[in-house]
Amino acid sequence: MLMGMAGKELVVGLLKKEGVDGKLVESVLEVPPDSSLGDFGFPCFVLSKEWKKSPQEIASELAGKLKVGKGVREVKAVGPYVNFFLEVDLVSESVLKDVWKKKERYGAGGKKKGKVMVExxxxxxxxxxxxxxxxxxxxxxxxxxxxxxxxxxxxxxxxxxxxxxxxxxxxxxxxxxxxxxxxxxxxxxxxxxxxxxxxxxxxxxxxxxxxxxxxxxxxxxxxxxxxxxxxxxxxxxxxxxxxxxxxxxxxxxxxxxxxxxxxxxxxxxxxxxxIAKESEGAIIVDLENEGLHTLVVGKSDGTIxxxxxxxxxxxxxxxxxxxxxxxxxxxxxxxxxxxxxxxxxxxxxxxxxxxxxxxxxxxxxxxxxxMSSRLGNVVLFSDLKNELMDSLKGEVEKRHDWPAKRVDSVAKDIAVGALMFGMLCQDHQKSIVFDLKEWLNFEGETGPYVQYAHARLRSVLRKAKKKVGAGVDFSLLSEGVELELVKLLELFPSKVDEAASSRRPSLIARYCLDVAQKANDFYHRVPVLKAEKKLMEARLLLVWATAQVLCNGLSLLGIVALDEM
Missing domain, CATH: 3.40.50.620 (HUPs)
Structure with missing residues (x-):
């Protein structure tokens, strides 16, 4: 999903030249569900009434007239849509420079009106x-x-x-x-x-x-x-x-x-x-006509x-x-x-x-x-915490010769990551089966897996011993997995907005998992440190940006993005 401002402005400019209102384009421009359909889609339904033609006719007419130029490599009519395909280097430059500029604020929205209380x-x-x-x-x-x-x-x-x-x-x-x-x-x-x-x-x-x-x-x-x-x-x-x-x-x-x-x-x-009335010594509210039954709001013994x-x-x-x-x-x-x-x-x-x-x-x-507190068949938090810490401290000690304080800190961050991610990666309307062994799996759809993906990216940056910058040749990022990763990074701001408006933290958890999986795919398929100098510089920027987006996403879940695990 590519909604970079540079690309969007190009599409708006092209359509304005054909007499389409720019503000209308900005308000309805969509991102195709499949990247094979392009980077932007303009729905021609919005012009049918004014142009007195079917959306399909308008799409064909516009696609035939629009001239591709710098930044836009192809324009296609697909049913009632005009789809735009951007030049890959424009996409990479737009996205990666945006992450570079905003860093920990990448993905953040502008100030919104109204005060919310979440209890x-x-x-x-x-x-x-x-x-x-x-x-x-x-x-x-x-x-x-x-x-x-x-x-x-x-x-x-x-x-x-x-x-x-x-x-x-x-x-x-x-x-x-x-x-x-x-x-x-x-x-x-x-x-x-x-x-x-x-x-x-x-x-x-x-x-x-x-x-x-x-x-x-x-x-x-x-x-x-x-x-x-x-x-x-x-x-x-x-x-x-x-x-x-x-x-x-x-x-x-x-x-x-x-x-x-x-x-x-x-x-x-x-x-x-x-609204309420007395009934047999109690105070009740009758909501039967609303399909909500009758409820007691004041008990007959005086308690509330x-x-x-x-x-x-x-x-x-x-x-x-x-x-x-x-x-x-x-x-x-x-x-x-x-x-x-x-x-x-x-x-x-x-x-x-x-x-x-x-x-x-x-x-x-x-x-x-x-589980039921009344029946006593529960996993107590204190018991769970102790079990997690004992297990994870042992794992960290096997991997690193660190002071005890650092071992405790990293083990705790992994433990919290496992619990938070396990609770959030499933849609809130579905039940969760608590399986501690599965939630701690470094190769499953888990918090530790995402944390480890971030740590691996940071490790690449440390080993490079080279200062990362945004002044790279973006056209060199031409491998399919690189472009897929860039497109995924561009999704983050819209995912944040969607998760906030729909009140679904699971969207961020699943997004972080998608980024981690794609980052691991990139790590295994594309050489970074052994690449030619200019290509290495471009790929290091992509590695840095991916780590930054993962860090931002994990922070929204209450999970620490560890540099080493």
Whole structure:
């Protein structure tokens, strides 16, 4: 896909000479899906009404009149399109000089209007942080990086679920059993939650006691508050360890317990507006006519359900942070919840309610099936991290005689790369099977494979011991694999824009994989260091540009582009 400005200007200029409006050409000019069809395609549908001819007739007429010249080697009519083929050296020069000039900003978009908040991670305190939670973290953090790189102002938000039934169960069990923490307090607390759940499943007569704990929590009873604060902090410390290791940051933190009073007030407003009503002691909203069922927004025991807290949070987001777009990264099992939430916000009168978006994602599965904190069949993040680091440190030590600090750093970057890429390379609407051995494969469709492709390119540049520059003979880059690689590099800005607008980080992950595969193909098929001097200079620029684009792309996924592995 070649959308270099130099080539585009040539095509616009040629069509303007035949009486076609230049601004119209710029707005509709396309890139053919197959490079064999050319570098640009002009759809003649847009001229049919004015020219009173069929698109096919117009295409044939224009192709017959247009004269090829410097930079354009061929013009063809293909159905209703006029396709343009650019001179290969113009293509290479346009793309590689653009990468050279912009470097780490290559692919970035211009500043865009509107403020976006992306809320992600949303872990439950008093539960274990497991590998399934990583998909949310990877999606949210990557989407924020992509949108910012594309020119959007983005606020990264986390919502900590620190109250609710799961917390009440855990605290009830702690008080009932009087158990004390052992080892990692956050992990231990997660095990307590599993034991509490199992106890309640055996004897549901305890459910009344759990309900009482929940009411005491919302009433801020002193003894209950103290136990809640202490245990809550254990979870928060564990979460921050995870975020720190992954390199994930948030601009703002929201907490479930802070939403209770606001939620109650919002429910009262819903009643006053006639959106909510009382039914058998509870407050409900009837959305049956919308196909969204009837939901409880205020329980009969006075406690507040999760969705009502989301009303309060939405108020804060729109009114305090003045956002125009509100993205929630939450699993697909909450789809109905968000459809109900967005509809009620719309009925309430939020002018940007229709600009709320649920970025849903499917489950992370183990080879043997679904994970569940409640059942305790999960891969704990801490266990996974330790296993990864032990394995990768050994691998790095086999390859390099490095100080322990550097070994740890590189092993960690490979580990994070494997996890982030594994979570992002699949479309978010499809489930993922977590297979650690496969994700660490240096020859598979993995993060380490892409990182190694980048390291190999950097190795070539180091071995050259020659300063790379953009003043090369671009016509020498004539091998098919070189031109294919150049065309792939030119795709990056449009991929960034597409990933940001469609909220699909997987597009960047798959793009990085494509570049890595093509770079490896180039490495094996084309000599660089043994080439004639001028050809070597041109190929070194291509090597440098490819490494730069891979570095830029990996950074959007939260992955370090290593120079050595």
């Amino acid at each position: 992600y991670s949303q872990p439950n305190t008093h539960k274990e942080f497991h590998v399934g939670h990583l998909r949310n973290v990877a999606l949210g953090s990557s989407l924020i990086k992509i949108m910012r790189f594309d020119g959007k102002e983005v606020i990264a938000a986390n919502y900590i679920n620190d109250t609710g039934a799961h917390v009440a169960k855990c605290l009830w069990y702690l008080m009932k059993k009087g158990t004390k923490p052992v080892g990692n307090k956050g992990e231990w607390l997660g095990k307590v939650y599993v034991e509490a759940t199992q106890e309640l499943e055996k004897d549901d007569s305890f459910k009344g006691e759990v309900s009482d704990v929940l009411q005491r929590l919302e009433a801020h009873e002193k003894e209950m508050d103290a136990l809640w604060k202490e245990t809550r902090q254990w979870s928060l410390d564990a979460f921050n360890d995870v975020y720190g290791w992954l390199g994930v940051e948030f601009d703002v933190w929201f907490y479930d317990h802070e939403m209770i009073e606001g939620a109650k007030k919002f429910v009262e407003k819903l009643e006053k507006k006639g 359900p999760y969705i009502s807290k989301d009303f309060a949070l939405a108020s804060i987001k729109f009114e305090k942070f003045m956002i125009e777009e509100n993205v929630y990264v939450v699993g697909s099992e909450q789809e109905l919840h968000f459809r109900q939430l967005f509809k009620i916000l719309e009925l309430f009168g939020f002018k940007n309610a229709k600009r709320c978006f649920h970025l849903s994602y499917d489950l992370v599965m183990l080879p043997e099936g679904k």
